[in-house]
Amino acid sequence: MSTRDVVRQLGREWLVALLALALVIAPFGCQIQSIIDGGSDNTDGNGLDTQTAGLFLNEDTSDPLIVAGRNADGDAFYVYGTRTPAGRWAKSSRS
DSSP, rough: OOOOHHHHHHHHHHHHHHHHHHHGGGGHHHHHHHHHHHTTOOOOSSSSSTTTOOOEEEEOOOOOOEEEEEEOOOOEEEEEBBBOSSOBOOOOOOO
């Protein structure tokens, strides 16, 4: 085997190893992040508190709040509306 073939083979093996590692670690990403953070902001058992940034979907279909979002600076937005018991948007009476 020439040096060029060996380098290509090592490159392919490195890529396959990296992708295999990513497939093993990917499903546990959120759990690993909470371990890295130390869980210091874990106030309700899942790492969420009033300072957590992200997009939050309300699963309670009877509540008019549908979605809430917050960025890292603390700016927030809320989306209100009505939903059917199946979770779909309720049809509006307005045209």
